[in-house]
Amino acid sequence: MPIGNFLKDQLFINDNVTAANFMVEVNALTIGRFSELEGLQMEIEIEEYSEGGVNDAPHRFPTRLTWPNIVLKRGITNDNNLFDWFDAVAGQRFAQSGLSGNRDTVAISLISTTGKRLRTWTLLKAYPVRWTGPTLSASEDAIAMEELELVHEGFTSVTFV
Numbered sequence: 001m002p003i004g005n006f007l008k009d010q011l012f013i014n015d016n017v018t019a020a021n022f023m024v025e026v027n028a029l030t031i032g033r034f035s036e037l038e039g040l041q042m043e044i045e046i047e048e049y050s051e052g053g054v055n056d057a058p059h060r061f062p063t064r065l066t067w068p069n070i071v072l073k074r075g076i077t078n079d080n081n082l083f084d085w086f087d088a089v090a091g092q093r094f095a096q097s098g099l100s101g102n103r104d105t106v107a108i109s110l111i112s113t114t115g116k117r118l119r120t121w122t123l124l125k126a127y128p129v130r131w132t133g134p135t136l137s138a139s140e141d142a143i144a145m146e147e148l149e150l151v152h153e154g155f156t157s158v159t160f161v
Helices: 003-014 081-089 091-096
Strands: 022-026 029-033 036-038 043-049 059-066 070-075 104-111 117-132 145-151 155-159
Touching: 029 081, 081 117, 081 145
Parallel strands: none
Antiparallel strands: 022 029, 022 104, 036 070, 043 059, 070 145, 104 117, 117 145, 117 155
């Protein structure tokens, strides 16, 4: 490994990388910090072909890249930005726009404990497909959570070290 990469790795490690510090931006506007994010992954689908006379194993070919939906979770805040964004691409505004909907750029940034942006994953052509409000119960003493699910058409990744 070249010394430059070793130093970059060490600087990245020194920035106290934890999974607890991240923020989400839509079209470069911060929509909040979240307690949990799921679905940041990609997978290549495989197609199998069984060739006649070749009985030991089928041929396996890569076909397309797929990405699951991203699910963001956080405690309810006094900010209505998640609900407003969902409403902007659904509901009345969606119907008024001729059912075209907005496809936005969503950036998920891993932040160091000192506030430095370390890595950003940029979701391409993203939009919310489900917002879930808190489960309310007089017998529970849990934090009221909201959840937003996003669909997207892939992502890019950039490191800032």
